[in-house]
Amino acid sequence: MNIPARLLLSALAALALSSCYQVPVTGRSAISLVDDKELTKMSITMFDDEKRRTKVSRDPARIAQLQRVGERISKVVFWDMPDADWEFVVFDRPEVNAFAMAGGKVGVYTGLYKVAKTDDEVAAVIAHEIAHVTAKHVHERLSRELAVRTVGAVGMIGGAVAGAPGLTIDMLGAAYGLTTELGGFAYDRRAEKEADYIGLMYMARAGYDPQAAIRVMEALDATSANEPMPPAFLSTHPTGPERIIQLMDAMPKALEEMEKSSYRTGPKIVK
Numbered sequence: 531m532n533i534p535a536r537l538l539l540s541a542l543a544a545l546a547l548s549s550c551y552q553v554p555v556t557g558r559s560a561i562s563l564v565d566d567k568e569l570t571k572m573s574i575t576m577f578d579d580e581k582r583r584t585k586v587s588r589d590p591a592r593i594a595q596l597q598r599v600g601e602r603i604s605k606v607v608f609w610d611m612p613d614a615d616w617e618f619v620v621f622d623r624p625e626v627n628a629f630a631m632a633g634g635k636v637g638v639y640t641g642l643y644k645v646a647k648t649d650d651e652v653a654a655v656i657a658h659e660i661a662h663v664t665a666k667h668v669h670e671r672l673s674r675e676l677a678v679r680t681v682g683a684v685g686m687i688g689g690a691v692a693g694a695p696g697l698t699i700d701m702l703g704a705a706y707g708l709t710t711e712l713g714g715f716a717y718d719r720r721a722e723k724e725a726d727y728i729g730l731m732y733m734a735r736a737g738y739d740p741q742a743a744i745r746v747m748e749a750l751d752a753t754s755a756n757e758p759m760p761p762a763f764l765s766t767h768p769t770g771p772e773r774i775i776q777l778m779d780a781m782p783k784a785l786e787e788m789e790k791s792s793y794r795t796g797p798k799i800v801k
């Protein structure tokens with residue numbers, strides 16, 4: 531078989547695995563070339579590895595806060611991640627960082643408390659991270675990477691192997707920003723703004739004050755201005771004035787969502 535035919539076969543194989551999905555809250559349509567179940571399984575393994583490798587915090591106040599906030603956000607996103615087995619872990623590391631993974635695994639580094647202290651502020655960060663997961667931004671990044679590697683592999687081997695190269699743990703680690711191979715893997719600004727918007731609505735629906743999202747972003751900018759090394763969080767989540775402007779634009783809607791939240795109004799009494 532000649533190379534174009536092999537290429538076509540590979541492309542068809544990739545397409546067979548692909549699926550269409552709709553991003554929650556924004557309703558944007560997107561395509562994933564990544565097997566959802568495989569990605570979730572690998573993410574859970576990676577999170578378990580992280581728990582073995584990195585010291586887990588024993589600070590009872592921070593642990594209780596993360597559980598409290600995490601539980602409320604996870605209830606709000608229930609229909610966007612119905613199969614999630616939620617886990618919220620505080621890691622004892624000085625970097626300003628937090629991450630969420632497919633399958634409902636959420637990690638916060640103690641360094642994050644430099645920029646997020648109150649429940650509202652922690653909720654802003656976690657809701658943003660979970661929004662990246664429900665919007666499947668990692669799927670999108672890996673799909674692009676796999677597409678490039680498929681074309682590369684077929685070209686190189688001259689079509690000796692038909693079929694798309696698989697997802698590797700290194701690629702996934704980089705996509706989540708957990709390994710140093712960050713360069714090509716930072717979320718792009720479109721994904722950042724989408725996660726900001728979705729996260730803002732999630733936190734508001736969970737009854738948290740959405741204005742805390744702006745405070746956190748300003749604190750992040752201030753931290754990066756004072757430190758020679760930008761916070762780890764910023765290398766995977768590039769910031770910029772347009773993000774704060776978008777948050778401000780979306781604030782009236784977010785405040786409305788907060789007012790409607792059952793966490794604000796309390797349980798309805800049925801007579």
Ligand SMILES: [Zn+2]
Pocket residue numbers: 658662717721722725766767
């Ligand atoms: Zn982000």
